Amino acid sequence: MKYDVISSFSLNGKTEVTLDVAVTDMPTYTAAIDADGNLFKVLRFTFPKTSGIPNASLVLEGIYKGNRIELLN
Numbered sequence: 001m002k003y004d005v006i007s008s009f010s011l012n013g014k015t016e017v018t019l020d021v022a023v024t025d026m027p028t029y030t031a032a033i034d035a036d037g038n039l040f041k042v043l044r045f046t047f048p049k050t051s052g053i054p055n056a057s058l059v060l061e062g063i064y065k066g067n068r069i070e071l072l073n
Helices: none
Strands: 002-011 014-022 031-033 039-046 055-061 068-072
Touching: 014 039
Parallel strands: none
Antiparallel strands: 002 014, 002 068, 014 055, 031 039, 031 068, 039 055
């Protein structure tokens, strides 16, 4: 599935990416691809928002840059 990226934050070779989708709509993904075809390992899912319906976010291994991401099982 392809998702729009709301924000991303990189630190120490990892990137937390927040997606424009509710966390309840997310199945378990193990990999992500950016627009250039670079493959990233999904390390874990996180929950950045505490009020309302939280957007899905995940931590990727590597530095992700872009505004759209494709997630793979």
